[in-house]
Amino acid sequence: MSNWRRHTSLILPVVVVAALVLWPAVTGKAANRESAFTILKAVALASSLNILLGYTGYVSFGHIVFYGFGGYVGFYLLSAQSWSLWPAMAAGGLAAGLLAFLLGKAILRLRGAYFALATIGINEALKAFINNFELFGGPTGMTLNFRVYQAYGGAAKALEMSFILVAALTLVAIVVSHVVRTSKFGLGLQAIRENEDAAEIMGVAAPNAKTWAYVLSAIVPGMVGALFFFKNGNIEPHDAFPLHASIELLVMVMLGGQGTVLGPILGAFAYQGMRGYLVTSDFFKDIQLSVSGVLLLLIVLFIPAGAIGLLRRRITPLRGVLA
Amino acid sequence: MQQLSLLLTSLPDGILLGFVYGLAAMGLTLIWGVMNVINLSHGPIIALGMFGTFFLFIRLGLNPYFGLFVIALLGLLLGILIYAAAVHRVINAPHLSSLLATFSVNMIIIGLGTAIFTTSPYNVDFNMGSFQIGSVTLLGTRLIAALVAILYTGALYLFLYKTRPGKYIRAVANNRAAAELMGIPSTRILALSFGLGTMLAAVSGALIATFFPFNILSGGSYELKSFVIGVLGGLGNPIGALLGGLILGILEGIIPAFMETSWVPAIEFALFVAILLVRPTGLFGAKR
Amino acid sequence: MTALLSIQGVSRRFGGLQALTDVTFDLPPNQILGLIGPNGAGKTTLFNAINGVFPPNEGRVMFRGKDITGLPPYEVARLGMARTHQIVQPLNELTVRDNVMVGACFGRHNHGLAEARRVADEVMARVGLAPRADLLAGSLNVAQKKRLELARALAAQPHLLLLDEVLAGLNPTEIAEMVQTVRKIRDQGITILMIEHVMHAVMNLSDFIIVLDFGQVIARGTPKEVAESPKVIEAYFGDPKLAEQLKLSD
Numbered sequence: 001m002s003n004w005r006r007h008t009s010l011i012l013p014v015v016v017v018a019a020l021v022l023w024p025a026v027t028g029k030a031a032n033r034e035s036a037f038t039i040l041k042a043v044a045l046a047s048s049l050n051i052l053l054g055y056t057g058y059v060s061f062g063h064i065v066f067y068g069f070g071g072y073v074g075f076y077l078l079s080a081q082s083w084s085l086w087p088a089m090a091a092g093g094l095a096a097g098l099l100a101f102l103l104g105k106a107i108l109r110l111r112g113a114y115f116a117l118a119t120i121g122i123n124e125a126l127k128a129f130i131n132n133f134e135l136f137g138g139p140t141g142m143t144l145n146f147r148v149y150q151a152y153g154g155a156a157k158a159l160e161m162s163f164i165l166v167a168a169l170t171l172v173a174i175v176v177s178h179v180v181r182t183s184k185f186g187l188g189l190q191a192i193r194e195n196e197d198a199a200e201i202m203g204v205a206a207p208n209a210k211t212w213a214y215v216l217s218a219i220v221p222g223m224v225g226a227l228f229f230f231k232n233g234n235i236e237p238h239d240a241f242p243l244h245a246s247i248e249l250l251v252m253v254m255l256g257g258q259g260t261v262l263g264p265i266l267g268a269f270a271y272q273g274m275r276g277y278l279v280t281s282d283f284f285k286d287i288q289l290s291v292s293g294v295l296l297l298l299i300v301l302f303i304p305a306g307a308i309g310l311l312r313r314r315i316t317p318l319r320g321v322l323a
Numbered sequence: 324m325q326q327l328s329l330l331l332t333s334l335p336d337g338i339l340l341g342f343v344y345g346l347a348a349m350g351l352t353l354i355w356g357v358m359n360v361i362n363l364s365h366g367p368i369i370a371l372g373m374f375g376t377f378f379l380f381i382r383l384g385l386n387p388y389f390g391l392f393v394i395a396l397l398g399l400l401l402g403i404l405i406y407a408a409a410v411h412r413v414i415n416a417p418h419l420s421s422l423l424a425t426f427s428v429n430m431i432i433i434g435l436g437t438a439i440f441t442t443s444p445y446n447v448d449f450n451m452g453s454f455q456i457g458s459v460t461l462l463g464t465r466l467i468a469a470l471v472a473i474l475y476t477g478a479l480y481l482f483l484y485k486t487r488p489g490k491y492i493r494a495v496a497n498n499r500a501a502a503e504l505m506g507i508p509s510t511r512i513l514a515l516s517f518g519l520g521t522m523l524a525a526v527s528g529a530l531i532a533t534f535f536p537f538n539i540l541s542g543g544s545y546e547l548k549s550f551v552i553g554v555l556g557g558l559g560n561p562i563g564a565l566l567g568g569l570i571l572g573i574l575e576g577i578i579p580a581f582m583e584t585s586w587v588p589a590i591e592f593a594l595f596v597a598i599l600l601v602r603p604t605g606l607f608g609a610k611r
Numbered sequence: 612m613t614a615l616l617s618i619q620g621v622s623r624r625f626g627g628l629q630a631l632t633d634v635t636f637d638l639p640p641n642q643i644l645g646l647i648g649p650n651g652a653g654k655t656t657l658f659n660a661i662n663g664v665f666p667p668n669e670g671r672v673m674f675r676g677k678d679i680t681g682l683p684p685y686e687v688a689r690l691g692m693a694r695t696h697q698i699v700q701p702l703n704e705l706t707v708r709d710n711v712m713v714g715a716c717f718g719r720h721n722h723g724l725a726e727a728r729r730v731a732d733e734v735m736a737r738v739g740l741a742p743r744a745d746l747l748a749g750s751l752n753v754a755q756k757k758r759l760e761l762a763r764a765l766a767a768q769p770h771l772l773l774l775d776e777v778l779a780g781l782n783p784t785e786i787a788e789m790v791q792t793v794r795k796i797r798d799q800g801i802t803i804l805m806i807e808h809v810m811h812a813v814m815n816l817s818d819f820i821i822v823l824d825f826g827q828v829i830a831r832g833t834p835k836e837v838a839e840s841p842k843v844i845e846a847y848f849g850d851p852k853l854a855e856q857l858k859l860s861d
Contacts, residue, residue, distance in 0.1 A: 053419075061422070107599070109600070110599060113422075116422065118599045120547070121551075121592045121596040122592075124588065125595070127588075247423075250423060251426075287434050290431045290435050294427070297408075297431070301424065304420055
């Protein structure tokens with residue numbers, strides 16, 4: 001693969017993100033910026049999860065724990081220690097990465113459903129712990145003093161900046177996902193996904209590789225968490241560690257196609273778009289969850305490789321572009 | 324001293340609840356044991372059981388304990404339906420597929436349930452009096468719920484070990500391919516097992532509804548408890564689930580005497596992860 | 612010349628089952644050592660004990676003068692020991708080339724992707740997989756998957772190659788081709804330890820043969836010596852077809 005062809009698969013994702021960033025500016029509606037923020041956030045989280053799920057083959061059911069933990073650490077530093085946003089975000093990402101490193105050493109020994117269960121347990125245990133942790137405000141959480149936004153030129157400016165930052169983080173997540181996929185490290189991860197024992201016999205140091213994949217998949221979610229709760233102005237255990245959001249991330253990755261760079265992006269797009277439509281539609285809004293459920297079931301049963309997987313399999317020349 | 328009196332009220336309650344938790348977990352772990360599927364629609368099915376009691380009792384005036392038979396039957400049928408519609412096609416696929424398939428069933432039930440029942444709390448005002456043993460008071464509804472749970476466990480045991488379909492289920496759990504070679508109709512047995520698993524979940528929900536208020540989302544916390552219990556007792560070991568439920572119930576009875584009740588889930592889930600790491604086959608080892 | 616691989620008193624238990632008992636032998640460089648024995652004799656278990664999948668309970672494994680007992684398989688692989696599996700284990704959703712590149716990337720030389728690709732292409736050409744390089748490994752037939760196993764192991768450019776029944780399931784033409792391939796590999800300076808049931812092939816290829824039965828070495832020697840050993844004939848007695856093959860190869 002020559003160098004420029006190796007990166008063609010990045011073009012489409014970057015175009016998608018750019019379009020999302022420009023959409024609110026072009027239409028001039030603030031509501032669109034909110035929608036775009038939600039989609040970008042979903043893309044960042046789903047692309048990060050894909051490193052563990054799609055490349056390495058480990059099903060994390062509690063991936064949102066990194067978002068929540070990074071969010072809490074960042075928020076605490078912002079509100080109680082008066083840090084500014086940048087270092088607080090970095091600290092959130094670092095904290096999430098560190099948590100993943102320590103957890104990874106312990107739970108990545110588990111395989112299949114046992115790993116999935118352990119990640120659920122960890123999410124719930126941390127949520128319950130923070131619920132009792134007075135430093136982080138216990139069950140009521142923490143609230144940001146409105147004055148904090150003044151340092152960024154007022155609340156409106158802070159919102160605008162958050163939007164640019166979430167787009168930047170999304171790009172980072174996509175580039176990391178791409179770099180991992182096209183690297184030797186990524187080849188090792190994919191070998192683990194296909195057959196961990198055989199991979200080890202071929203020399204892939206699986207315990208280490210898995211741990212680093214886990215860490216890489218946690219850092220951006222930690223930073224996104226810190227940024228989101230900064231923008232949100234308050235943080236509570238139930239907002240920070242929603243188990244169903246973890247599962248929604250899995251759905252997004254699956255929808256688009258796991259193990260590809262583009263898959264989680266399109267999946268996040270499609271899922272959030274669909275939710276947005278169903279929630280606002282008069283006809284569906286009461287049973288929107290059921291409709292999503294039916295669609296998910298149909299996808300799982302009939303196109304388990306996701307949209308991108310399906311296209312790649314059917315149309316061979318697309319493999320380079322849709323990597 | 325204050326702790327002791329607290330313990331005397333909370334521990335018996337915890338133990339009685341533990342049996343019901345165990346019953347719910349038995350449903351989850353039976354399905355896992357037979358087909359290696361973690362049923363993420365477990366919680367909503369428990370909630371459906373709760374609503375079952377509500378409608379049979381409040382609307383139709385049926386005694387909740389007679390209603391259990393109706394709910395058990397409906398639970399069985401619902402399970403077979405879920406198996407046929409959502410699980411059968413992904414039974415040999417990677418875990419992610421069956422997890423997401425059962426989660427989509429979860430979404431469908433919760434979505435319809437929210438549309439029909441909203442998420443405001445429901446209450447089955449049902450009183451069976453209480454029993455006084457020394458300074459310990461036992462609520463009648465909880466005592467009966469525990470007895471029913473034990474009864475169901477006994478019946479399940481007899482079914483699995485003494486009847487032909489039960490033996491088939493164990494054979495399929497042990498080695499599906501070999502069971503098929505012996506002429507056991509594995510698809511029907513898998514559907515039956517899934518049905519039994521959801522039946523147990525629905526019945527446990529029906530029992531819980533006799534003493535706790537609930538809404539369509541209430542099953543979620545029992546589903547999580549079922550995971551914890553399932554792992555405590557050994558995933559795939561239905562009888563171990565009853566013991567696991569008892570352990571959880573005792574923990575929930577003891578912890579409030581020493582620290583804030585809000586610490587209970589933190590300790591439960593930490594224990595859950597610890598057991599997964601140290602003894603993934605459960606405290607009693609999986610009997611397969 | 613010192614041994615490339617030295618197995619010293621290796622034993623391995625699984626619960627109450629004694630799978631290997633006090634297995635000892637040396638493998639000099641540039642030789643082909645055949646490991647034979649009835650089914651369940653512990654041959655594959657011995658491979659697992661050597662490359663760290665199930666480390667021995669007792670005894671030592673020395674590889675190129677280094678004690679590798681208890682090292683995890685991926686470290687053993689990096690020291691220059693590669694292996695094929697009796698039951699093929701392709702990385703199904705990766706292409707044939709990617710499969711072979713995994714071997715090259717994480718084997719003895721720790722190649723980067725570009726160099727690994729070059730090595731992979733070369734190895735695929737050597738074992739006849741080049742035309743299928745871009746297919747998914749899962750789509751190959753069994754004989755091709757066997758070749759893929761071999762290609763991955765070769766791409767690691769190992770000092771020592773452990774071959775676990777590479778001939779099983781192949782037809783006579785394919786066997787003849789594979790025998791040639793194995794011989795060529797040895798001629799390129801790679802030492803080979805092979806488990807094989809196809810007697811005429813292993814008798815022809817091996818410089819030396821070890822016979823395992825019930826986890827113990829019951830005979831060792833040149834192919835001719837082993838074929839004449841009464842103990843070996845006895846061990847194979849339960850399997851008349853194999854005993855017959857043993858005589859034929861004489």
